[in-house]
Amino acid sequence: MKNCKEFLNELTDYLDGTMTEAVRAELDEHLHWCHDCHVVLNTTKKTIEIYRDNTIYELPERLRVQLQQAIITKCKSTKVVRKSSE
Amino acid sequence: METIQNKAGEDVSSELALVQAAKKGDLEAFSGLVKRYDRNIFRIAQHITHNEDDAQDVVQEAFLKAYQNLDQFQGNSKFYTWLVRIAVNEALMKLRRRRSDKTVSLDEDVVTEEGAMPREVADWSPNPEQLYGQSELGDILKKTIQGLPPGFRTVFVLRDVEGLSTEETAEMLGLSIPAVKSRLLRARLQLRERLAKYFKSKKGGDGQP
Numbered sequence: 001m002k003n004c005k006e007f008l009n010e011l012t013d014y015l016d017g018t019m020t021e022a023v024r025a026e027l028d029e030h031l032h033w034c035h036d037c038h039v040v041l042n043t044t045k046k047t048i049e050i051y052r053d054n055t056i057y058e059l060p061e062r063l064r065v066q067l068q069q070a071i072i073t074k075c076k077s078t079k080v081v082r083k084s085s086e
Numbered sequence: 087m088e089t090i091q092n093k094a095g096e097d098v099s100s101e102l103a104l105v106q107a108a109k110k111g112d113l114e115a116f117s118g119l120v121k122r123y124d125r126n127i128f129r130i131a132q133h134i135t136h137n138e139d140d141a142q143d144v145v146q147e148a149f150l151k152a153y154q155n156l157d158q159f160q161g162n163s164k165f166y167t168w169l170v171r172i173a174v175n176e177a178l179m180k181l182r183r184r185r186s187d188k189t190v191s192l193d194e195d196v197v198t199e200e201g202a203m204p205r206e207v208a209d210w211s212p213n214p215e216q217l218y219g220q221s222e223l224g225d226i227l228k229k230t231i232q233g234l235p236p237g238f239r240t241v242f243v244l245r246d247v248e249g250l251s252t253e254e255t256a257e258m259l260g261l262s263i264p265a266v267k268s269r270l271l272r273a274r275l276q277l278r279e280r281l282a283k284y285f286k287s288k289k290g291g292d293g294q295p
Contacts, residue, residue, distance in 0.1 A: 008203070012274065036204070043210050043282065044278045050227065054215070054220075054223060056228050056231075067124060067128075068124060071145070075153045078153070
C-alpha cells in the first residue's frame with residue numbers, strides 16, 4: 001500500500017500517464033481513502049490546465065511583425081560562412 | 087504538402103524542407119521558420135526573463151544565432167528543439183545580467199524543500215478561473231509563476247505550457263530525465279500551493295489567508 005509521500009513522488013508520472021498498470025492501481029487504491037491526496041491531485045491537474053489554457057505572454061501582432069522584419073533584416077546583413085559539406 | 091501549422095513540432099517534413107532551403111541561404115524559407123515558432127520563443131523567453139524587452143531581444147538573437155549556425159544543426163533532433171535550446175541559453179544570459187548574483191542556472195534552488203509536501207489541502211472552487219476577470223487572472227498567474235526559481239519555471243513552461251515531452255525538455259535544457267521530472271514535480275506542487283490562496287473554495291469555513 002502506498003503512503004502519501006510515495007503518492008506524491010509518483011504524482012508527475014500519474015498525471016502524465018507514464019507508469020505501469022500495477023503502480024497506477026496502487027495509487028488509485030491510495031486515492032480511494034486519502035482525501036488530501038485526492039485534493040492535491042485534482043488541484044495540481046487544475047493548475048496545469050489553467051496555465052495551459054490561459055496564455056499569459058502572448059506576442060502582440062504588431063510587435064510580432066516588427067520582430068519578424070528585424071530578424072530577417074539582420075539575417076540579410078549577417079555574413080554566414082557555410083561549410084560546403086552538404 | 088506545404089501546409090504550415092502553428093503547433094510546435096508538427097509537420098516535420100515541410101519543416102525539414104524549410105531548414106534545408108534556409109541552409110542554402112533562402113531567407114524566405116527561414117522567414118517561414120520564424121513565423122512558425124516566434125510566438126513560442128517569445129512565451130518561453132518571457133517566462134524565463136520576466137521582462138518584455140529582454141524577451142524581444144531573445145527572440146531576435148535566438149533566430150539570428152540559429153540562422154548563423156544552421157550548418158551545425160544536424161537534423162537528428164527537431165529544429166524547434168534546437169532553437170529552444172539556443173533561446174533558453176540567451177534568456178538565461180539576460181537574466182544573469184539583470185541579477186547581481188550572476189549565478190542563475192538551471193541547477194539552482196534544487197535543494198529547496200518548498201512544495202515538497204503540500205500544506206494546502208482545501209479543495210478549490212469548481213471553476214476557479216471564473217472567480218476573476220481575464221486580466222486579473224493573468225496577473226495572478228504571472229505573479230505566481232514568477233516566484234518560482236528559473237530552473238523550475240523553465241521546465242514547467244516547456245513541459246506543461248508548450249506541451250513538450252520529458253525527453254525533449256531534457257535535451258533542450260541539457261538535463262537528465264530524472265532531473266526534469268523532479269523539477270517538474272516541484273514546479274507543479276509549488277504553483278498549486280501558491281494558487282490555492284486565490285482559488286480555494288470559500289465553502290466549508292476555510293478562513294481567508
